[in-house]
Amino acid sequence: RPEPEVAMQLLDRRFWCIVGAAEDDDKEPARAVWAASAPFRRYAVECLSQLGDKALHLYLLQICQLLKHEPVGDAGSGLGAFLLYRALRSPYRIGLALYWHLRSEMHTPSLFARYGLMLRRFLVHAGEAVTAEIRRQETLVRILRGAVSRAKARGREGMPKPEQKQALRADLQSVVDQIPRGGLRLPVDPAMQVDGLMVEKCVVFGSAQKPLLL
DSSP, X not given: OOOHHHHHHHTOHHHHHHHTTOSSTTSTTHHHHHHHTHXXXXXXXXXXXXXXXXXXXXHHHHHHHHHTTSOTTSOSSOHHHHHHHHHHHSIIIIIHHHHHHHHTTTTSHHHXXXXXXXXXXXXXXXXXXXXXXXXXXXXXXXXXXXXXXXXXXXXXXXXXXXXXXXXXXXXXXXXXXXXXXXXXXXXXXXXXXXXXXXXXXXEEOSSTTOOEEO
16 A cells, blocks of 8 residues: 555645646646546545554644545545544544644635534534533633733733733633643644643743744
8 A cells, every 4th residue: 555645645636637737726637637536536545544543643634634625525535534434433632633623724715614514523423521622622722812812912012021921921820720630632732631831931922923832
């Protein structure tokens, strides 16, 4: 079987555009070649299905990007069905990561309906413990977004940096209060758990986006 990188290339619409010798993937012959590539893409999904959870998690972000080009209804390669199956088989390692990869694309109108349906199917079947973990993660992300938004506002208002630091740490104390006993899985890597935050060591960087060092 081919390596994962080769399998993902077979799932990439841009690869089939090159095969079809078309510069624009909305024009013929690219569309015809893409439609004819379905058996190869199904084979690519079969190859990816041999990956263990650790390896699949490593490639999951790239695979989710490839999902954007799959036909509505997943009639082409079965990539969406494969991802949902693996997410439910390993909800904490694969499922939570898949949730956040799809969740981050929900602002895109062309993906909203499809990704929303996949997320709904996952949440319906994942079980209460997993959905409770997601609710805690959503709360954590919302608080952190609010902290960044207020940090940006304080910077625009010209607040002195010592006061900005003090205000940030007061904001982040509410993050500590939301971390349950026993810890919380990080949205960026569900394999990692945090059980606290060293607020006194947290800082906000001076760039326009005001990234936080936690």
